[in-house]
Amino acid sequence: xxxxxxxxxxxxxxxxxxxxxxxxxxxxxxxxxxxxxxxxxxxxxxxxxxxxxxxxxxxxxxxxxxxxxxxxxxxxxxxxxxxxxxxxxxxxxxxxxxxxxxxxxxxxxxxxxxxxxxxxxxxxxxxxxxxxxxxxxxxxxxxxxxxxxxxxxxxxxxxxxxxxxxxxxxxxxxxxxxxxxxxxxxxxxxxxxxxxxxxxxxxxxxxxxxxxxxxxxxxxxxxxxxxxxxxxxxxxxxxxxxxxxxxxxxxxxxxxxxxxxxxxxxxxxxxxxxxxxxxxxxxxxxxxxxxxxxxxxxxxxxxxxxxxxxxxxxxxxxxxxxxxxxxxxxxxxxxxxxxxxxxxxxxxxxxxxxxxxxxxxxxxxxxxxxxxxxxxxxxxxxxxxxxxxxxxxxxxxxxxxxxxxxxxxxxxxxxxxxxxxxxxxxxxxxxxxxxxxxxxxxxxxxxxxxxxxxxxxxxxxxxxxxxxxxxxxxxxxxxxxxxxxxxxxxxxxxxxxxxxxxxxxxxxxxxxxxxxxxxxxxxxxxxxxxxxxxxxxxxxxxxxxxxxxxxxxxxxxxxxxxxxxxxxxxxxxxxxxxxxxxxxxxxxxxxxxxxxxxxxxxxxxxxxxxxxxxxxxxxxxxxxxxxxxxxxxxxxxxxxxxxxxxxxxxxxxxxxxxxxxxxxxxxxxxxxxxxxxxxxxxxxxxxxxxxxxxxxxxxxxxxxxxxxxxxxxxxxxxxxxxxxxxxxxxxxxxxxxxxxxxxxxxxxxxxxxx
Amino acid sequence: xxxxxxxxxxxxxxxxxxxxxxxxxxxxxxxxxxxxxxxxxxxxxxxxxxxxxxxxxxxxxxxxxxxxxxxxxxxxxxxxxxxxxxxxxxxxxxxxxxxxxxxxxxxxxxxxxxxxxxxxxxxxxxxxxxxxxxxxxxxxxxxxxxxxxxxxxxxxxxxxxxxxxxxxxxxxxxxxxxxxx
Numbered sequence: 001x002x003x004x005x006x007x008x009x010x011x012x013x014x015x016x017x018x019x020x021x022x023x024x025x026x027x028x029x030x031x032x033x034x035x036x037x038x039x040x041x042x043x044x045x046x047x048x049x050x051x052x053x054x055x056x057x058x059x060x061x062x063x064x065x066x067x068x069x070x071x072x073x074x075x076x077x078x079x080x081x082x083x084x085x086x087x088x089x090x091x092x093x094x095x096x097x098x099x100x101x102x103x104x105x106x107x108x109x110x111x112x113x114x115x116x117x118x119x120x121x122x123x124x125x126x127x128x129x130x131x132x133x134x135x136x137x138x139x140x141x142x143x144x145x146x147x148x149x150x151x152x153x154x155x156x157x158x159x160x161x162x163x164x165x166x167x168x169x170x171x172x173x174x175x176x177x178x179x180x181x182x183x184x185x186x187x188x189x190x191x192x193x194x195x196x197x198x199x200x201x202x203x204x205x206x207x208x209x210x211x212x213x214x215x216x217x218x219x220x221x222x223x224x225x226x227x228x229x230x231x232x233x234x235x236x237x238x239x240x241x242x243x244x245x246x247x248x249x250x251x252x253x254x255x256x257x258x259x260x261x262x263x264x265x266x267x268x269x270x271x272x273x274x275x276x277x278x279x280x281x282x283x284x285x286x287x288x289x290x291x292x293x294x295x296x297x298x299x300x301x302x303x304x305x306x307x308x309x310x311x312x313x314x315x316x317x318x319x320x321x322x323x324x325x326x327x328x329x330x331x332x333x334x335x336x337x338x339x340x341x342x343x344x345x346x347x348x349x350x351x352x353x354x355x356x357x358x359x360x361x362x363x364x365x366x367x368x369x370x371x372x373x374x375x376x377x378x379x380x381x382x383x384x385x386x387x388x389x390x391x392x393x394x395x396x397x398x399x400x401x402x403x404x405x406x407x408x409x410x411x412x413x414x415x416x417x418x419x420x421x422x423x424x425x426x427x428x429x430x431x432x433x434x435x436x437x438x439x440x441x442x443x444x445x446x447x448x449x450x451x452x453x454x455x456x457x458x459x460x461x462x463x464x465x466x467x468x469x470x471x472x473x474x475x476x477x478x479x480x481x482x483x484x485x486x487x488x489x490x491x492x493x494x495x496x497x498x499x500x501x502x503x504x505x506x507x508x509x510x511x512x513x514x515x516x517x518x519x520x521x522x523x524x525x526x527x528x529x530x531x532x533x534x535x536x537x538x539x540x541x542x543x544x545x546x547x548x549x550x551x552x553x554x555x556x557x558x559x560x561x562x563x564x565x566x567x568x569x570x571x572x573x574x575x576x577x578x579x580x581x582x583x584x585x586x587x588x589x590x591x592x593x594x595x596x597x598x599x600x601x602x603x604x605x606x607x608x609x610x611x612x613x614x615x616x617x618x619x620x621x622x623x624x625x626x627x628x629x630x631x632x633x634x635x636x637x638x639x640x641x642x643x644x645x646x647x648x649x650x651x652x653x654x655x656x657x658x659x660x661x662x663x664x665x666x667x668x669x670x671x672x673x674x675x676x677x678x679x680x681x682x683x684x685x686x687x688x689x690x691x692x693x694x695x696x697x698x699x700x701x702x703x704x705x706x707x708x709x710x711x712x713x714x715x716x717x718x719x720x721x722x723x724x725x726x727x728x729x730x731x732x733x734x735x736x737x738x739x740x741x742x743x744x745x746x747x748x749x750x751x752x753x754x
Numbered sequence: 755x756x757x758x759x760x761x762x763x764x765x766x767x768x769x770x771x772x773x774x775x776x777x778x779x780x781x782x783x784x785x786x787x788x789x790x791x792x793x794x795x796x797x798x799x800x801x802x803x804x805x806x807x808x809x810x811x812x813x814x815x816x817x818x819x820x821x822x823x824x825x826x827x828x829x830x831x832x833x834x835x836x837x838x839x840x841x842x843x844x845x846x847x848x849x850x851x852x853x854x855x856x857x858x859x860x861x862x863x864x865x866x867x868x869x870x871x872x873x874x875x876x877x878x879x880x881x882x883x884x885x886x887x888x889x890x891x892x893x894x895x896x897x898x899x900x901x902x903x904x905x906x907x908x909x910x911x912x913x914x915x916x917x918x919x920x921x922x923x924x925x926x927x928x929x930x931x932x933x934x935x
Contacts, residue, residue: 323927594793594794594813594823
């Protein structure tokens with residue numbers, strides 16, 4: 001698989017072979033210098049070994065495009081394609097056991113025991129260009145998505161989503177309106193140079209809400225090589241007759257080596273998607289995003305600013321916006337959605353308009369005894385406008401609008417590998433303000449929180465290492481209610497510690513065993529406390545409970561991995577005991593309104609137990625054939641009633657066989673795959689409008705070719721999803737009541753990176 | 755670092771900073787610039803050809819939830835033909851807003867549907883948006899004494915109106931207990 005990315009180079013007959021390439025070899029994960037790493041030009045005898053501080057210098061390089069390979073004991077070799085026209089500086093960031101998965105490589109970090117992280121390469125070169133963040137994570141075992149049609153998708157880790165998952169975008173907690181099932185993360189997937197998924201509770205490092213796990217979205221680091229580089233990527237798909245495009249430029253001037261920058265912009269436009277038998281009317285997407293990033297400084301000290309904007313319009317399936325239970329019953333009984341119109345790019349009511357803006361300024365200083373001090377300030381602005389089918393008094397105004405502004409400050413002190421200790425201390429603070437206009441769903445609120453934490457990872461000997469940490473958080477929320485005469489204010493405050501402890505045991509060079517136990521928590525969210533109203537599209541009346549306690553989780557994760565010459569096995573088992581698990585309880589009788597009767601739900605709390613298994617096997621049958629199988633099993637029980645918990649992903653498996661090879665300068669691959677999703681029959685009785693849909697098997701295929709020349713890397717890929725144009729419905733899609741999933745989708749992607 | 759570089763950096767940061775979006779609302783000042791029309795009341799006025807009159811109303815002044823709605827029983831005479839005017843009102847504020855004429859103006863996006871469970875009563879819409887009926891006026895013909903329910907619904911059907919009650923979103927769905935005596 002790695003061979004896929006081994007790009008060829010043209011040995012150009014240049015006369016002056018007197019250039020030098022120098023830089024440092026740094027551990028991808030903890031930033032420590034890697035001494036005695038091999039650095040050499042591929043297919044040549046030119047090379048060197050880095051010194052004890054990781055620095056290297058290679059002389060006698062001819063101008064041209066070179067593949068420079070850096071390898072280090074215990075790390076997968078890094079191959080970087082560089083255009084060297086002058087003396088150049090380039091740093092290498094090797095990582096442990098890098099493997100590729102759907103254009104995404106699984107990285108097992110030695111730093112934190114229960115990390116299973118994934119890494120995408122340069123996003124324009126990967127296989128998921130044009131997919132949303134939620135969709136691009138679906139290939140990871142234990143991660144699935146909760147979707148609202150094809151346009152809105154949010155990640156689920158081990159059965160948990162929304163407020164129980166934390167998304168860290170560029171080192172900053174993503175703060176929008178995460179509570180909503182139909183509120184997708186407001187992040188441009190093209191920004192991600194690397195995505196890491198931490199499965200299991202992670203409150204100690206990242207703060208409240210990280211009960212199910214954490215998704216770290218990191219832009220690729222600013223360029224090391226001098227000059228201006230950039231890239232273009234585009235995708236086009238048959239289902240929705242549209243596509244996306246991304247462009248970026250980055251640079252570092254030789255005159256000001258401390259200054260690095262990048263500017264990036266992307267756009268997306270899709271029309272109505274197609275189910276096999278009908279058009280899914282009003283499911284188009286429009287997206288327009290950009291980001292600017294600049295840093296000044298070096299490894300020892302530096303400052304960085306980052307700014308990004310995400311803007312989108314998301315069509316809501318016309319047939320899913322219903323007025324009352326009678327409409328809903330009618331929609332359920334119909335074989336086809338009740339509104340089907342010819343294909344169109346237009347996004348009409350109902351739709352969502354979402355904007356997200358992130359500004360981040362950070363500084364870091366390395367102290368004399370090699371400790372890192374980092375400070376990050378961030379400001380986020382999030383606007384969510386929901387346009388109902390109905391127009392209000394002002395025809396262009398949304399029916400409901402939220403604006404949320406968040407200021408965050410994080411300070412961390414890190415110590416890298418001294419006396420086998422790797423510790424980290426930090427403090428973080430957050431101030432947030434939410435306002436709304438339009439019909440009431442959740443109140444305006446202010447939120448403030450502070451937290452302090454400490455983590456230590458200790459290498460006991462070559463076989464054992466342990467990790468432990470603790471954190472204390474204080475969260476205060478004030479909610480504002482306006483009742484014509486005066487504003488009423490209600491305060492809720494929470495203080496809660498979190499702890500974590502873990503160990504890694506190595507058995508020889510092939511076997512690894514990890515065990516981690518942690519607790520995590522979150523305060524109840526605004527909708528759980530104070531929602532009181534009709535949930536459009538869900539045809540239900542939701543009532544909050546102001547007496548909800550905090551939700552606390554105690555989890556145990558264990559993972560066994562085997563890394564052999566041809567075979568790699570990763571098996572993970574987890575157990576998550578949740579005290580005060582917030583869920584919706586059906587209430588009787590239904591609420592009678594002028595629109596008819598609505599089933600009514602109120603928020604309640606129970607004790608829940610979630611447990612499951614994730615398993616992945618990769619088998620290299622031949623150097624050019626690899627088989628990958630993934631299986632996820634999850635059980636979720638309400639321990640008080642003995643019922644299953646609603647809306648949990650069912651058991652699923654995926655199998656793919658990847659053929660890869662190289663003909664002359666062209667690297668190519670073909671990977672057919674099948675995915676099986678079982679029917680979710682583990683559901684509570686009498687709490688859903690219709691039974692879960694049947695299980696299904698989907699066939700997909702992806703093929704690609706890439707080539708590197710003096711002009712840069714070029715990649716071309718063709719993907720066909722739902723190859724057999726199968727009709728099916730997915731339990732985890734909120735549109736399952738109204739319409740089938742999208743049918744066959746042919747996606748063409750092209751990327752050029754120079 | 756040269757001072758010009760620092761300057762460049764500051765300029766860039768300022769540019770970025772000044773492009774930030776601001777929100778102007780304080781959380782303790784919630785207001786609603788765009789109140790959706792809220793229908794709280796459905797009023798039926800029936801005039802028979804012989805001059806007799808019947809009326810009934812269904813109202814939920816405090817909106818969904820809260821107090822239970824007030825629902826009148828509609829009492830009609832046997833063997834009569836009534837012509838009905840239906841009115842949709844917003845009585846949630848200090849003033850009463852009549853939303854009926856707005857529905858009439860947007861007649862091509864609305865339809866009022868009558869569903870009676872009484873064999874002794876037949877209802878037909880008598881108005882039109884030019885293509886399809888609207889149903890703000892209708893004829894009610896009674897025969898023998900009976901009782902049952904009449905379900906009246908107002909459907910919002912922008913771009914999908916086809917003369918039936920199937921497509922669109924239901925804005926109103928109320929049930930009037932009805933007595934023919």
